[in-house]
Amino acid sequence: MAPPGVLIEGQSFTLRSVVAGLAVGTVICAANVYFGLQTGWVSIMSMPASLMGFGIFKILRPHLSFPFSPVENVLLQSVACGMAIMPLGCGFVGVIPAMNYLLKPDEQGPLYLSTVQLIIWSLGLCYFGVVFAVPLRQQVIIRERLKFPSGFSTAVLISVLHGKEPQSSKPEELDRAAQGGFASLVSRTMDQDFTVSAATTGNVDGNDAQSEASSKPNWVSNMQLLIICFLISGFFTVLTYFLPVIRNLPVFGTVAANTWLWTLNPSLAYVGQGVIMGTETTLHMTLGAIIGWGLLSPLAKFQGWAPGPVDDWEHGSKGWIVWVSLAIMLVDAVVSLTYVGFRSILHSPMMNFLGIFQRKVQKIKSHIIGFSPPQYSLLQNQDDIFPSQPGITDSTRETCSDDEDEDQDEDEDIGDTGIIQYDDAPPHQLIGNKLVVFGLAASILLCIGTTHFVFGNLVPLFATIIAVLIALILSIMGVRALGETDLNPVSGISKLAQLLFAFIIPQSNKSSVLINLVAGAVSEAGALQAGDLMQDLKTGHLLGAAPNAQFWGQMIGATAGAILSAFIYRIYTSVYTIPGDLFQVPTAYVWIFTARLVTGQGLPYMAKEWAIGAGTIFAITTFIRTASVDKWWRPYVPGGIAVAVGMYNVPSFTLARAVGGIVCWYWTKILQRPNAQLIILASGFILGEGFLSIVNLILQGLHVPHL
Numbered sequence: 001m002a003p004p005g006v007l008i009e010g011q012s013f014t015l016r017s018v019v020a021g022l023a024v025g026t027v028i029c030a031a032n033v034y035f036g037l038q039t040g041w042v043s044i045m046s047m048p049a050s051l052m053g054f055g056i057f058k059i060l061r062p063h064l065s066f067p068f069s070p071v072e073n074v075l076l077q078s079v080a081c082g083m084a085i086m087p088l089g090c091g092f093v094g095v096i097p098a099m100n101y102l103l104k105p106d107e108q109g110p111l112y113l114s115t116v117q118l119i120i121w122s123l124g125l126c127y128f129g130v131v132f133a134v135p136l137r138q139q140v141i142i143r144e145r146l147k148f149p150s151g152f153s154t155a156v157l158i159s160v161l162h163g164k165e166p167q168s169s170k171p172e173e174l175d176r177a178a179q180g181g182f183a184s185l186v187s188r189t190m191d192q193d194f195t196v197s198a199a200t201t202g203n204v205d206g207n208d209a210q211s212e213a214s215s216k217p218n219w220v221s222n223m224q225l226l227i228i229c230f231l232i233s234g235f236f237t238v239l240t241y242f243l244p245v246i247r248n249l250p251v252f253g254t255v256a257a258n259t260w261l262w263t264l265n266p267s268l269a270y271v272g273q274g275v276i277m278g279t280e281t282t283l284h285m286t287l288g289a290i291i292g293w294g295l296l297s298p299l300a301k302f303q304g305w306a307p308g309p310v311d312d313w314e315h316g317s318k319g320w321i322v323w324v325s326l327a328i329m330l331v332d333a334v335v336s337l338t339y340v341g342f343r344s345i346l347h348s349p350m351m352n353f354l355g356i357f358q359r360k361v362q363k364i365k366s367h368i369i370g371f372s373p374p375q376y377s378l379l380q381n382q383d384d385i386f387p388s389q390p391g392i393t394d395s396t397r398e399t400c401s402d403d404e405d406e407d408q409d410e411d412e413d414i415g416d417t418g419i420i421q422y423d424d425a426p427p428h429q430l431i432g433n434k435l436v437v438f439g440l441a442a443s444i445l446l447c448i449g450t451t452h453f454v455f456g457n458l459v460p461l462f463a464t465i466i467a468v469l470i471a472l473i474l475s476i477m478g479v480r481a482l483g484e485t486d487l488n489p490v491s492g493i494s495k496l497a498q499l500l501f502a503f504i505i506p507q508s509n510k511s512s513v514l515i516n517l518v519a520g521a522v523s524e525a526g527a528l529q530a531g532d533l534m535q536d537l538k539t540g541h542l543l544g545a546a547p548n549a550q551f552w553g554q555m556i557g558a559t560a561g562a563i564l565s566a567f568i569y570r571i572y573t574s575v576y577t578i579p580g581d582l583f584q585v586p587t588a589y590v591w592i593f594t595a596r597l598v599t600g601q602g603l604p605y606m607a608k609e610w611a612i613g614a615g616t617i618f619a620i621t622t623f624i625r626t627a628s629v630d631k632w633w634r635p636y637v638p639g640g641i642a643v644a645v646g647m648y649n650v651p652s653f654t655l656a657r658a659v660g661g662i663v664c665w666y667w668t669k670i671l672q673r674p675n676a677q678l679i680i681l682a683s684g685f686i687l688g689e690g691f692l693s694i695v696n697l698i699l700q701g702l703h704v705p706h707l
Contacts, residue, residue, distance in 0.1 A: 031690020082557020129529025229684025274660020288646025333492020
């Protein structure tokens, strides 16, 4: 046994990391409720969570009995991310507002849920996706080694923060491995911001005085930058309460602003989101805003297809263009998930078995006819960039002769299913099969039971059971899509589930719209949790963290996030008018419009023709993007989800994000500057507005007058 005060090598679960993760996750969760109600977009922010956790323990370093390790940082960000996704995963930014405010009386609405019901609903949704991620981890991370770019980038950040530099010294290797989304902002140049090379400084958590002196100025300056940006963004947020006019600046003139809603919200938080989203995504969103609000909205207004005021969801072009964006999201989901589904079949256990059988047959032939076919090894992947960790070895083997082939057969552990068992963490760090089976069964029963408790006979029991089963199937495709493209298509997955339920629940049922909403929410929750938490498991795998520690960390974070999200949602909805100028809940309208569409309530005049045309175009573009992940020209092909988001959000938010995307491009491509500081700046902006919006909430509750 190790002496007291000494950190055992490989220890991945500590109480202090859980507590710090809950603190960091609280800030991100509160921010996500705020931004989600505004635009429907939330940020998991695993990298800022790791940075903040590192800063917290650096400040507390003199009072620690043992140093803060990389695997503890993995646990911390797993807890924080488990909390961060709950506002979206539990439906508080979309489906719950749709039920509360947009359901009509003939649709069993509006449906008010008490705070207790919201908490019970949240706890029912927050677990089965986490548990289902465990068996998927074995397939997509250990066997197939999918990229999961954001998880890989977080591992790079933690590695550099703690002075454990990746083995590769080639920037282009990290760039290729970390393509897409948030990960595209991270490269080998992060060393210049966070710490000096590990080769010269050693572990910054060690006792080496030179290491401490070399790393201190860097982490201190970065934490100072985070805090300064947090305070600046927070001050601007409070200022907008007294001067709400600055939330919508008429940058294109008063006519464009008052009539066509072309304004700019100069929110530093949305600029920060644009930085994190990257140039590609934000420009595709801007394209969606131009198509929707610059072309289709005036066309629908002048042609009389949407005769009401532009900002009217029911009769104006604001609601009319949502149908076009909805068609784009649906075809994006169908095409991308179909493509991923075929790839899943190709990587299924049966196909692995057939491949092994084919190799055995080929080997027998070679012995008979005296010919040995050429053998090939797996390509080097991200795991090879990192130093080997305890319990993790390189499973990539190269076979050059028949004699070595015999050795390879002995080294590979081929189970009853015929799947090659690649090396993983030590057995005592893995989640046991019994726990997975019991946990999955218990979480599914909990989801079914809580849904029945909250909605009673309005949602039949069989409908909830089918919704959970559909969620598990769609989660597999969502996880694979995230692992390959860094995009979890949860919006499309939920709409696809709603479409499937249109064939299950008859339109004559008075609760068909409500049932459709519940089914979509369950599917979205499972796919979101299983997918985005897989990024954390990828991070832990690369750094040698114990999977069972991450699992329990995610369960703790999910529990806390579910309860906290319910309370924050209830507070915001009790103080502000929803839908309103500040919280327009656009995704709630997308949810309700989808439910009404698939249950046979029809579309506005000419919306069908334009939706079919847009769907056809973006079915082609989505297929091109999905099939060409590594091509240089892929960013120039518009992404369906990004374009759709730009269409159903008012331009003020999209333009602010576009500013962030342009800043990201200028900083990294033109100035050739390290991008780590830009990420820190963006994170401070986002967290500052998201957290200090609580001050505005208090002022609104006290009825403090605006200027």
